[in-house]
Amino acid sequence: MNEILLRHREIQNLDQFPIYRQNKGFETFKHAVTAMNPAEVIDVVKASGLRGRGGAGFSTGMKWSFIDNKNWPHYVVVNADESEPGTFKDREIMESNPFQFLEGVMLCAYAVGANSAYIYLRGEFWQLAAELDKHIEYLEREGFLGDKLFGGEYGLRLYTHLGAGAYICGEETAMLESLEGKLGQPRLRPPFPPTFGLYSKPTIVNNVETLANVPLILERGADWFRSFGTEKSPGNKVFSLCGNVEKPGNYELSLGTTFRELIFTHGGGIPRRRKIKAIMPAGASSSLIVADDKALDTPMDYENVPSVGAQLGSASIIVIDDSVSMDWLINKTVHFFKHESCGKCTPCREGTYWMQHLTERIHHGQAKWDDVILLQDVATGIKGKCLCALGDFSTEAVVSSIQRFRSDFEAVAAGAPTPVAVRAEQVSPK
Amino acid sequence: MTEAVVAQPETELVTLTVDDRTVSVAPGTYVVDAAKRAGIDIPVFCYHPKMEPVGMCRMCLVEVGRPAVDRASGQPILEADGKPQIQFAPKLDTGCTVVVSEGMVIRGYTDKVKEARDEVLEFLLTSHPLDCPICDKGGECPLQNLTMNFGPGKTRYIYDEKIRLDKHVPLGDLIFLDRERCIQCARCTRFQSEVVDDPVIGFSERGRELEIVTFSDPGFDSYWSGNTTDICPVGALTTADFRFGARPWELKPVASICTHCPVNCNTTLNTRREAAAGGKQVVKRVMPRQNEWVNEIWLCDKGRFAYQYTEAANRITQPMLRKDNKLVPATWDEALVAVNAKVKTAGGKMVTLAGGRLTNEDYFNIKKLSDAAKGQSLLHSGIAGGDMVASVGLGQGSNLTDLGSGSAILVIASDLEEEAPLWWLRVKQAAERGATLIVANPRRTKLDPHAARVLRYNYGEEAALVHAMLDSFSPKRPDQPESVKRLLRDDALKAAAQEISGAENLVVFYGSEGTDLATSHSLASACANLLIATGHTGRPNNGLVAVWDKGNAQGAWDAGLRPSESLATQMEDAAVLYIVGADPAGDDPQLAAAVDGAQFVVVQELALTKTALAADVVLPAQAFTEREGSYTSGERRVQRFYPAVPALDGTRPDFAITAHIANALGLKLEDKLPPKIFAQIAAGDEAYRGLDYGKLSEVVEQWPIIGRADVYYGGTTYDNSQGLGVQLSSASERGQSPVLSFESPKETEPAKDGLLAVPVTRLYDRGNTVVPSKLLTDRLEAPQVVLHPEDAEKLGLEMGKPAKITLNGQQATVTTHIDNSLPKGTALIPRSLGLPINGPVELKVTA
Amino acid sequence: MNPLQERYGQEIEAVLAKYPSDQKRSAVMPLLYIAQREHGHITREQLGQVGDILGISSTDVASIVGFYTLYHDAPGGKYRLQVCNDLPCALRGADKFFDDLCSRLDVQPGGTTADGLVTVEGVMCLAACHRAPMFQVQSHTEITYYEDQTVDKAVQLVDSWRQVNGK
Ligand SMILES: Cc1cc2nc3c(=O)[nH]c(=O)nc-3n(C[C@H](O)[C@H](O)[C@H](O)COP(=O)(O)O)c2cc1C
């Protein structure tokens, strides 16, 4: 635990520059800039097998190697929008292990030949951005950022940029639009950012956690990194654990750790002796997994989670106990997506709105079984037809819960009162 | 016609199959367009062939298959029958965003596709009010058509849960928004920002709350707003004049030409019998008519909304004679007898002054009459150079759309968006395609941001600037004035000259910003020389274009009419002053005096203008909507228009009236059929040789396909079945090599004290054809003086406050405008706002 | 000169310096935060002022204000108390917390307290799911997180604001 990303939990005051320096901080960056060429940096990251931690799990080294070297300048944009319900890992990394994160950004920028990198933080992270600004200023004073670094030709500047309350800006192309001062609506893809990104220039977009891995990968080598995790999902992952669980919080664990270990060993199990009913492994965008033994023993990695009918995504594990009825739950998720739909494409804009009418009615016991079927139809109608993944996300919980927790809906449609006990009560704060 | 819409060598084409039809298209074509070419309509809402695709409405989903390739060998995988194996993507793709590739297979009507299409359509209809029976778009609405063709027939959406939104949102005084009908396709907002660079409408909110808003002042403040109502695929945007005005199917479409400016955009006049007009046929709306060589599918708002003058209440319908110093009604015979008597005895002292808005046929007769009377035929215009345009104007086969990388465009002394909006748009787009645009003007204009180079000079030095360019690549001439020498020191100018001389094609637009007739002549001749010296004449997509002040000034020049630098004296000295379609007295107090000075004044007009009121005989003419005729545009394209509404009783077409006057001299001129006059023009003028009305009416298939009632929806712009016109040849094209003739530039002296007032042109001026348009009343410019902030401060003047000016001996109180884009020491006086200004002149201003 | 530029000239320059000189539009979001400090919401005049600085239309600026939830186009309380009642927080009692807080403060969700000081709103996930119930407070100048909350704690906080503001 905490070997890579949450090292601040082991090393006191790692968020202070001298301490980070004592722990070989920025040596890697200095070494890369002075003794490696960018392609070599990319090769190491490629060899490590690091996959993007923002959700899609795409190979980071591969993405970097796609940067279009015929078109300049290049940019790096860091996705620090962290808005998926249930996700709060990037925040902890940036707050408590900021220099490792920044060094990761800097290494990425060097590797892809970018002289400017923007860190796009959700607007609510206003104070965090102010802290990062101070760190960046400090790094400039210390000669780690600026022009002609370490007496060479390479120069780099980092900038923070605040969003202002829009989940969709976590989608990489919407983020780029937003950074350009436009509505945060996704672009058509292809072309992808490595060829056509910020200001129409080649751009690498990576998640905070993804980049926070990079300094140690370069410092200790790809093989060291591969000693954690699985063959196809190397490394550790910060799992954001929340919902009906005794000890919610971030846990850095090897990829491939089982749900059971996370929820019961580390998370302390389900409060009030309730039973676990379902798991959403990728925040509100997730399908609902029936929390049976098979599921609980499934390793949490990119290759195994699909076997229980979901994706690992950002690994925001929302635990749902048996007090919760699914009609209530999907009413929540649909409400979220309806609120966050950017409105650009028809199925998502209209479909989430329609679904919300249906889930409201179903949840309030004003619906018949036909409405549940209609809801399923509407969700299917959205799926696969949208411009970006948000539209699909909005259907995951809906479709999977009607399929896998059918009795909940049958009960509501038959007029049974929803079991609302626990969710209405407040759990006692620590 | 020999012009081809898309000239592509065959070898470059990409071949694909769409629903079993094979079609070859240019690389870069989108699937929906390729399908359209194959005769298959893929429904679209957000996609418009004149804009970049965004793929947001998801209506055009299709199955896209590509030949499978063996990874290892890179060879295509073949089926047992030897045909390439086609691999289909698991998800449907938006046909509007996928670019064709060789061997692609598109399925546009499989069950899977139809199901998806139904679903998207159902989504759209969940929030649509379904108020087709009262919707202005009913009958020309693709959503309606699509629903009829593919729709589910029955709603699963609970009607009471439908979103209820404002149905009456004036975005300004011209365009109304019905929020319920909007399907958020962003065609209008993208048109405003991408096509015309006027992002004054936009989306606010997000998700289902997304709505069109405007925060400009006045609302939806753009010269282009009407176009958004054409391309809006539903009835969300409607124009103030047509909203609830009629149903599209009740309208009679008549092909016409916009007469407001020298672009001569193709229009369709929609007419209908109106109870309110006593059962008369009236124009209900002006719509664009597609002509990819002229206006593509667009119109500016002046062209669209300033049409009421033909029905204006002040039209004259009876000739009038001056008796006892009063104009009294007379019969045509009485009036013509009076005129003819004077014409017969004018003895070479007949002066004819014609406006720039008559037809070629009118000018032909006028010139014949004038010549027979040994008089002078003058054009009422402050711009010179029509002869040079005829000599080195655009060659046959020209199309501004063909200008792109490798071409250069020089726009000098013109605020093109104000003077000829469609040229502004097409020049801007040429620059976006890579043409090197050089804009030369003393102040900033809306073309500047699109220019590769912006050159500044002092008012009066426009010709000098071109001379400096010429000098930069030929040996210095010692006699050049100081201004040329100074301008020559500018590196940007030299670089621009290099770019111009090195360009494959060169088009030069010269306008009349700050010029009078003499300086305009200097400028035109310098520009002609630039084209000749750099070898850019006698070819398509090369040549000189005058940004005329009126719609058919070029036609007047071609007919032999000329503007005059001593107009006032000539008019004053006339025994018979025959004024046709011009209002000199209204334009300029000096000319008003000249009219008064003439012995006998005949005015042939639509309405009782100031000049008409001073006439001895007034002859009521017909508006262009009431008759037929031809026009020659600034690009020298000859086009015809057709009668749209019955002529007012008592009026006659201009050419006929002139013919009737010509009888006085025993001259037989055609007085009935314009085509016959046109045949005479064609027999005489080499450029027009071989043409007839039939040729002007020819069409070829145009791309994109627009204006048909299909679900691949281009908008309500009308299809062009009545004629694309013919581009005339230039003299240089016919082998008449123009000769370089150097003429020292004529310049304006800077004002000694006070300010130098210069004339500029505004689109919404107070010209006789604009003022009757009720729709534009609020947007018409007020008489004004535009000052640099520092000058204004010195004079103690504030924005919007009154200023007293003395101009050409006249005093007036006008509104102060402050603008930091003009040079210090100058003041702009927009033309046609009732202030007399024909060229640079000293101005006194006080608070 | 434009009032925003007059008042925040240096800060605006610093913001503009972050972006390439031909990409000034990028600064629209930071500039709107600066503008919002004035009144807690963006006024019609400010749309024009921000647009002027960046060379974009008021309508373009208004679009941005409308799209993003942290900009407001109408006045609210001096403090916007924004309770996360999204799924993860709701699983830990945020719905009840929100309801109870609203009744203690005697406001409807989305409404403003009688003294005009506090607007209470439900918002989407704030990346603090493990510390629910929680809310953030958006004032004219900043955003602050309050985590692991109880209704009592929240009411105390509101009371402290009332004291500071003499209400
Ligand atoms: C609707 C939507 C929201 C997203 N939100 C986030 C987010 O908050 N943070 C994030 O890092 N990635 C988010 N992503 C994923 C990004 O688009 C992108 O894949 C990621 O930033 C790439 O970085 P990585 O390769 O390092 O994972 C989101 C994607 C979608 C479709």
Ligand code: SF4
């Ligand atoms: S899926 Fe939703 S969020 Fe994505 S583009 Fe479409 S409307 Fe916008």
Ligand code: FES
């Ligand atoms: S998505 Fe292709 S036409 Fe709208």
